[in-house]
Amino acid sequence: MTFLITALWLVGVAIVCVTVLSLVPSSRWWVRMWEFPRLHILLASVAMIFAGMALPENQRFAFMSLMVLTALYQGRKVFPFTPLAQADVAVCNADGRDTLTMLASNVLMENDNHAALTDLISHSDPDVLLLMETNEVWNTALSATLSRYPTVVRHVRDNHYGMIFATRLKTGAAETIFLSDDNTPTLLADLQAPGGGWFHFIGLHPRPPVPGNTTQERDEQIKRAATLTRHSDLPVAIMGDFNDVAWSWSAMRFKHHGQYLDPRIGQGILPSFDANHRILRFPIDQFYLTEGIDLVSFRRGPRIGSDHFPMLAVIAVSQNAGRRKSG
Structure with a gap:
């Protein structure tokens, strides 16, 4: 059980750290690279919210709150690129047009x-x-x-x-x-x-x-x-x-x-x-x-x-x- 708790916190802290790194205004490659896997970090955060149920009750709220915050932030960045968001460009019909x-x-x-x-x-x-x-x-x-x-x-x-x-x-x-x-x-x-x-x-x-x-x-x-x-x-x-x-x-x-x-x-x-x-x-x-x-x-x-x-x-x-x- 101790190993599971430690592993969950290590993964959770890593998710928080790479999310914070993506906020840093730096041109260093190891900072900017964390803008790429936002969708992956979002999915990992959501998975860890459910995994956090395995933690002791006195740790559960803090852990799950951190995961919810990271998921909300990453989701805010990715959401505009889903079909649920308002389109930036309307797709038009090609009929009768020179394309x-x-x-x-x-x-x-x-x-x-x-x-x-x-x-x-x-x-x-x-x-x-x-x-x-x-x-x-x-x-x-x-x-x-x-x-x-x-x-x-x-x-x-x-x-x-x-x-x-x-x-x-x-x-x-x-x-x-x-x-x-x-x-x-x-x-x-x-x-x-x-x-x-x-x-x-x-x-x-x-x-x-x-x-x-x-x-x-x-x-x-x-x-x-x-x-x-x-x-x-x-x-x-x-x-x-x-x-x-x-x-x-x-x-x-x-x-x-x-x-x-x-x-x-x-x-x-x-x-x-x-x-x-x-x-x-x-x-x-x-x-x-x-x-x-x-x-x-x-x-x-x-x-x-x-x-x-x-x-x-x-x-x-x-x-x-x-x-x-x-x-």
């Missing part, structure tokens, strides 16, 4: 299942394609597929931060830029949708909070991306592997600064990483949009051998968006 499909995928540089990705591209036939972690091997393997796109921007690297962008849409500009000092690219493009409206497309892949990396550069890159198009009257669509969960404070700041809408809010968490684990999965491959772009669908694609699931979005851009550019 376009966007596909973003972190391919995993070491992944040699190139055929799975080329099959997905052939099947989904995206108008906009953003691929991350692309090295020269991937560039060569995708050469036939990419040849079908009139605009291709390549930033091929062997450091897990390569990027390839391709589109069949009319392009006003498309280039990779650097928003931080960590040598990770950001893709910025001006595109014309099938209906005639123009919009900005931004592709992001900042560094993750892992040993050896703080989140300072990642957070700065995400913040700067949010303000890239602040003074433009064009709508914006952003996709990529943010290496940041949808409910983090930096993601919330991003939404606020850029006035972005998140399709996950009110729709579902839609975890995208790690594709190799059924339990430890987090929503870090993001898609945001602004007013002037209607959402038709946002979904997770099939596994392609990467540790990330591909993400696909179908949108419709307002026909009046950026008409001045077409002249």
Whole structure:
């Protein structure tokens, strides 16, 4: 019995500690990493509330109160990303509208299942394609597929931060830029949708909070991306592997600064990483949009051998968006 009591308190204290750590305003990886498993910590807290019934009566109230508080806090962070919350973006009907499909995928540089990705591209036939972690091997393997796109921007690297962008849409500009000092690219493009409206497309892949990396550069890159198009009257669509969960404070700041809408809010968490684990999965491959772009669908694609699931979005851009550019 003593062992059980000790074990319950150790687990309970650990849950409280990692919850408190997630409140600390720090860029250290071992602090910020606890923003990721909020759903897992919530479920663990709820489980420990019931497990606390096994404690002696004089310890039960204090233990269960701590677990209830942690569950309420974690639940408050996760709740907006459940179907029970009010949706950030209304899903519209595609009937009679000019839509376009966007596909973003972190391919995993070491992944040699190139055929799975080329099959997905052939099947989904995206108008906009953003691929991350692309090295020269991937560039060569995708050469036939990419040849079908009139605009291709390549930033091929062997450091897990390569990027390839391709589109069949009319392009006003498309280039990779650097928003931080960590040598990770950001893709910025001006595109014309099938209906005639123009919009900005931004592709992001900042560094993750892992040993050896703080989140300072990642957070700065995400913040700067949010303000890239602040003074433009064009709508914006952003996709990529943010290496940041949808409910983090930096993601919330991003939404606020850029006035972005998140399709996950009110729709579902839609975890995208790690594709190799059924339990430890987090929503870090993001898609945001602004007013002037209607959402038709946002979904997770099939596994392609990467540790990330591909993400696909179908949108419709307002026909009046950026008409001045077409002249």
